[in-house]
Amino acid sequence: MGQGEYELLWSDRPRPGRGRPSGLTRERIVAEAVAIADTEGLHKVSMKHLAERLGSGVMSLYRHVPGKDELVVLMYDSLMADPVDLPAAESWRDVLLHWGRAVMGMFRAHPWAVTVGTGHRTMGPGEAGWVDEVLGRLTAVGLPADLGLMAVLTVDCFALGAVRPEIGGADSSAQFFQFLADPGIRDRFPHLSRLAPAAADSDDLIEDYFEFGLNRVIDGLEQYLEGNR
Amino acid sequence: MGQGEYELLWSDRPRPGRGRPSGLTRERIVAEAVAIADTEGLHKVSMKHLAERLGSGVMSLYRHVPGKDELVVLMYDSLMADPVDLPAAESWRDVLLHWGRAVMGMFRAHPWAVTVGTGHRTMGPGEAGWVDEVLGRLTAVGLPADLGLMAVLTVDCFALGAVRPEIGGADSSAQFFQFLADPGIRDRFPHLSRLAPAAADSDDLIEDYFEFGLNRVIDGLEQYLEGNR
DNA sequence: CTTATTAGCGTATGTCATACGCATCGTTCG
DNA sequence: CGAACGATGCGTATGACATACGCTAATAAG
Numbered sequence: 001m002g003q004g005e006y007e008l009l010w011s012d013r014p015r016p017g018r019g020r021p022s023g024l025t026r027e028r029i030v031a032e033a034v035a036i037a038d039t040e041g042l043h044k045v046s047m048k049h050l051a052e053r054l055g056s057g058v059m060s061l062y063r064h065v066p067g068k069d070e071l072v073v074l075m076y077d078s079l080m081a082d083p084v085d086l087p088a089a090e091s092w093r094d095v096l097l098h099w100g101r102a103v104m105g106m107f108r109a110h111p112w113a114v115t116v117g118t119g120h121r122t123m124g125p126g127e128a129g130w131v132d133e134v135l136g137r138l139t140a141v142g143l144p145a146d147l148g149l150m151a152v153l154t155v156d157c158f159a160l161g162a163v164r165p166e167i168g169g170a171d172s173s174a175q176f177f178q179f180l181a182d183p184g185i186r187d188r189f190p191h192l193s194r195l196a197p198a199a200a201d202s203d204d205l206i207e208d209y210f211e212f213g214l215n216r217v218i219d220g221l222e223q224y225l226e227g228n229r
Numbered sequence: 230m231g232q233g234e235y236e237l238l239w240s241d242r243p244r245p246g247r248g249r250p251s252g253l254t255r256e257r258i259v260a261e262a263v264a265i266a267d268t269e270g271l272h273k274v275s276m277k278h279l280a281e282r283l284g285s286g287v288m289s290l291y292r293h294v295p296g297k298d299e300l301v302v303l304m305y306d307s308l309m310a311d312p313v314d315l316p317a318a319e320s321w322r323d324v325l326l327h328w329g330r331a332v333m334g335m336f337r338a339h340p341w342a343v344t345v346g347t348g349h350r351t352m353g354p355g356e357a358g359w360v361d362e363v364l365g366r367l368t369a370v371g372l373p374a375d376l377g378l379m380a381v382l383t384v385d386c387f388a389l390g391a392v393r394p395e396i397g398g399a400d401s402s403a404q405f406f407q408f409l410a411d412p413g414i415r416d417r418f419p420h421l422s423r424l425a426p427a428a429a430d431s432d433d434l435i436e437d438y439f440e441f442g443l444n445r446v447i448d449g450l451e452q453y454l455e456g457n458r
Numbered sequence: 459c460t461t462a463t464t465a466g467c468g469t470a471t472g473t474c475a476t477a478c479g480c481a482t483c484g485t486t487c488g
Numbered sequence: 489c490g491a492a493c494g495a496t497g498c499g500t501a502t503g504a505c506a507t508a509c510g511c512t513a514a515t516a517a518g
Binding site: 245247248249250251252253280285286287288289292293 | 493494495496497498499500
């Protein structure tokens, strides 16, 4: 599987001079699939539906994409095809902050990518471009690339985990605490139940949670990196 | 979707006195499905395959589980049906360390759960039990539950993100840097390429990465919580 | 113009989840 | 003790899905 995915993501597919020119392109297919996933959800991305949207026959898609699984991999990497938007920063702390927000922004805009990215560990050119860019920013402000990679990875991990509560929808926690109110259940989870009142306005809490956690994670990295200077 | 999932996970299903007694049980079905996912992968969990393993007809399963999607939700929560294994600890730092390792251990033992848990945000009784337990430990060593919840959430997020690189298999990074060696690609990702030699023995690095990152995250939390005492 | 070469795609196949309805088998009540 | 009841077990049918195969059409190179 691994080998195939690298081929898929990295190999050039030269346009041959000969033969019938293609109306469809891999890029159009992937872009349309992303549009469907964004608006209707990943489970609505079927070859049939996708072909209808593109005004083509179902099997035509297979001339440009090896299969459904590979399409999803391409969809994911395409989200990072454009350079990552990182504001100029003078400290590596700010670089990491901006990096975390950029990654988080991407996941928020494409919730389906959280699931896809989780189960899949092959870096494509898009993702490599993002990582390369942030590593460059970090070295520019004095952080060695090897330490930088660890820091980036840590922030990345956190962002991926942190976007999770947001995906389920805002009212899910309210519903949960409603269940907790049942006496039979409340007694089984005493510590959790004690949080119920505080969690009443937990929407705001979740809203800001990412910034809180991100800053804590970077605090920890800072402490370590300053010590290792 | 949310309402249904809460019903599914939390409602009691009383055994009626009347009627034919059931040979199959929801517990047996879920346990067998977990066994398949562990050994053959989540994509091998089909109703047909599962029924064969259980020696029953396919449609019999639907008497005990509403459908495939619901089965997967039940599989996930069943992983936390047994109490979380947290060694005794005297500092909340150690409690969080043990918590992180416990969560990580669960994901390592059941890699498919990473994908499932990512796309799904309804706490079942199992997960609630784990969270309640760690909150109890934290309050016992003096950390207020509301701060504790944020800390637990942060460690959780990190563990979920950190297990990701491990899932793809050990040699995937080696393969990646092999691609990076190509001159045409190397020039496009200069900072990443400069890491190639250091990443040669990156297996060891990844092996220990979780402990490194976990400690950094807890450092950051510590700094914040000490300040807020 | 001919031919090589590629794209477009209809049809067929196999897999999957699952709705429906019937047969079956303890339990419970008359 | 037997008959009605109510739940379970499950075969069959259906519809969605990915995709292998092979034919047709379009175009550029010679």
